[in-house]
Amino acid sequence: MRVYISADMEGTAGVTGVLQTRPAEKQYDAARRLMVAEVNAAIEGAFAGGAAYVLVNDSHDGMRNLLLDELDPRAELVSGAPKPLSMVEGIEPGFDVMFCAGYHGMAGGAGTLAHTYNGLVHTSRLCGRPVGELGLNAAYAGSMGVPVGLVTGDDVLRAETAEILPWARFAQVKWALSRQAARNLPHEKAKDEIRRAAEAAVRGAAQMQVYQPAGRPEVEVTFLDAGQAGLAALCPGSERVSPITVRFAHDDFREVFRAFRAMITLAGA
Ligand SMILES: [Zn+2]
Numbered sequence: 001m002r003v004y005i006s007a008d009m010e011g012t013a014g015v016t017g018v019l020q021t022r023p024a025e026k027q028y029d030a031a032r033r034l035m036v037a038e039v040n041a042a043i044e045g046a047f048a049g050g051a052a053y054v055l056v057n058d059s060h061d062g063m064r065n066l067l068l069d070e071l072d073p074r075a076e077l078v079s080g081a082p083k084p085l086s087m088v089e090g091i092e093p094g095f096d097v098m099f100c101a102g103y104h105g106m107a108g109g110a111g112t113l114a115h116t117y118n119g120l121v122h123t124s125r126l127c128g129r130p131v132g133e134l135g136l137n138a139a140y141a142g143s144m145g146v147p148v149g150l151v152t153g154d155d156v157l158r159a160e161t162a163e164i165l166p167w168a169r170f171a172q173v174k175w176a177l178s179r180q181a182a183r184n185l186p187h188e189k190a191k192d193e194i195r196r197a198a199e200a201a202v203r204g205a206a207q208m209q210v211y212q213p214a215g216r217p218e219v220e221v222t223f224l225d226a227g228q229a230g231l232a233a234l235c236p237g238s239e240r241v242s243p244i245t246v247r248f249a250h251d252d253f254r255e256v257f258r259a260f261r262a263m264i265t266l267a268g269a
Contacts, residue, residue: 005039035102043075045202048199056077057088128220129213139211139253142212152197164211220245224244
């Protein structure tokens, strides 16, 4: 049993402020400790459930948040940026299940620290349905034949998960009160929830379904302003459908994901 973990930071219990998530800030070191502890709980649960191999992909900010000597020594770590596939770098056919740890709600939603990849995305849609990082990354994993079996984060993300990945286990570690506030589970309890859900997710991996949105693969991104959309529309094959919205469709979802990455990167140029 091979387990892939995409690890973000904003969905970690105790992490509620933007400054906590930025490496240059004073509050960051404490937040990073909370993050690695929750990732280790997921790894522990995975091995308890029967995993033989765990690969963790550091998926937050500059993607050098998890220190190798603090990570469970049984897991391998993908770290650093830029990575071509960003939050799903390293996933490939042959993994049995994916965990989305420390994830957060989509841009435009009510989740704590909600956003989608970068701060320029107002809304993103996959085959017409609004999705955030969870939906986009789950669909990429789906194109590799890998199901998402566990998601951890706040109550808003729980609702997103229930909508698109109803089979997945969810470890809820906090309740969103505002964009930068949440009620958090105690640290030990949060780790415990994650450990138990991770173990159950691996034991139940065979029952998890691969996420494949219906219809021709297509992503549509609405940016905050027309300047960003204009740059995003430089992506070959894309179509500008409104002053602030750019669409890209392709028969192969992996190309759609690559185009999404290219469009949001260009938008920030
Ligand atoms: Zn994120």
